[in-house]
Amino acid sequence: MEINSFADFVGQERIKDYFADAAKNGRAGHAYILSGMKGSGRKTLARLFGASLLCTSKEEIPCGICRSCKMVMSGNHPDLITVPHEKPATISVEDIRDHLVSDILIKPYYKGRKVYIIPDCEMMTPQAQNALLKSIEEPPSYAVTILITDNLSFLLPTVRSRCTCLSTVPLPDGVVKDYLIKNEGAGEKEASVCAAFSGGSIGTAARFLHSDTFREDLDKTLKLIKRSKELPSNEIFAFAKEAASDKTGLLQILDIILYLYRDILMFKTQEGRASLTFIDETGYIESKARQTDYDEIGRVIKSIEELKGRLRSNANAEAGLDVLLLDISEPVIKI
Numbered sequence: 001m002e003i004n005s006f007a008d009f010v011g012q013e014r015i016k017d018y019f020a021d022a023a024k025n026g027r028a029g030h031a032y033i034l035s036g037m038k039g040s041g042r043k044t045l046a047r048l049f050g051a052s053l054l055c056t057s058k059e060e061i062p063c064g065i066c067r068s069c070k071m072v073m074s075g076n077h078p079d080l081i082t083v084p085h086e087k088p089a090t091i092s093v094e095d096i097r098d099h100l101v102s103d104i105l106i107k108p109y110y111k112g113r114k115v116y117i118i119p120d121c122e123m124m125t126p127q128a129q130n131a132l133l134k135s136i137e138e139p140p141s142y143a144v145t146i147l148i149t150d151n152l153s154f155l156l157p158t159v160r161s162r163c164t165c166l167s168t169v170p171l172p173d174g175v176v177k178d179y180l181i182k183n184e185g186a187g188e189k190e191a192s193v194c195a196a197f198s199g200g201s202i203g204t205a206a207r208f209l210h211s212d213t214f215r216e217d218l219d220k221t222l223k224l225i226k227r228s229k230e231l232p233s234n235e236i237f238a239f240a241k242e243a244a245s246d247k248t249g250l251l252q253i254l255d256i257i258l259y260l261y262r263d264i265l266m267f268k269t270q271e272g273r274a275s276l277t278f279i280d281e282t283g284y285i286e287s288k289a290r291q292t293d294y295d296e297i298g299r300v301i302k303s304i305e306e307l308k309g310r311l312r313s314n315a316n317a318e319a320g321l322d323v324l325l326l327d328i329s330e331p332v333i334k335i
């Protein structure tokens with residue numbers, strides 16, 4: 001969905017109010033850092049703020065219909081500059097000099113404002129950050145710079161101290177779910193799963209919704225877990241081996257098992273009144289909740305958390321997933 005006004009943007013009320021007020025009352029500062037996780041709408045918020053500073057309407061800004069707003073939305077406004085970089089994972093001192101430090105001295109084409117956006121600004125080298133300092137400390141009065149990052153700690157204290165820092169917050173699952181249903185055409189069940197996995201980010205949830213890999217992983221993992229008691233161990237080993245070949249995919253699979261066990265725990269604790277992530281699997285969750293005691297559920301959840309921790313520190317993850325899956329599949333033998 002095209003987002004052309006603050007009202008169209010879901011969530012992040014504090015930042016929207018702040019930007020809308022600053023633009024409306026001519027109180028915009030010279031430099032901002034917009035931090036928060038990927039997919040939380042930071043770039044859209046920066047673009048909307050830029051659009052409101054450049055908008056020519058006397059009414060609600062950004063209006064979304066004036067010539068300036070149209071140019072911003074199509075990415076063609078000469079006074080809204082997204083700083084590019086030559087190398088894929090680095091923003092160099094040359095990038096900053098060429099596209100910001102020297103450009104900022106050229107007066108705006110239109111309304112008297114010039115807005116610079118630096119996405120992924122944690123990729124700036126220390127030299128690039130130092131080159132930026134003067135432009136954010138004593139810029140021409142018309143210039144506003146917005147730095148976007150998911151990792152504030154990569155920015156030098158000298159850069160941070162010269163900027164107003166705003167941070168996006170994770171949204172409640174219910175808000176993400178509603179958004180997916182209303183704006184992305186998702187069904188209730190898939191919206192619920194994608195929202196749970198998104199960590200409170202609409203962008204991430206939408207990516208899951210449209211990702212075939214995520215659906216495949218989800219489908220395969222749930223099938224395997226549900227049938228694990230009857231599967232021969234070589235099939236379980238084969239699954240674990242394939243999963244271990246891709247670390248991101250493996251973490252996703254572990255999260256799927258984790259959410260399934262959380263559902264089982266919720267079902268058991270709340271006697272079926274829980275709002276489940278995997279609504280489609282209610283039958284399985286119910287029977288599993290009946291058969292499994294709290295200790296066993298707790299043990300599986302703890303094993304997954306430990307395995308995720310080990311995976312992050314690069315240990316041999318394949319062996320870990322083997323053990324976990326066998327553990328889930330083994331009926332508890334009581335002597």
Ligand SMILES: [Zn+2]
Pocket residue numbers: 054055056057062063064065066067068069070
């Ligand atoms: Zn406008």
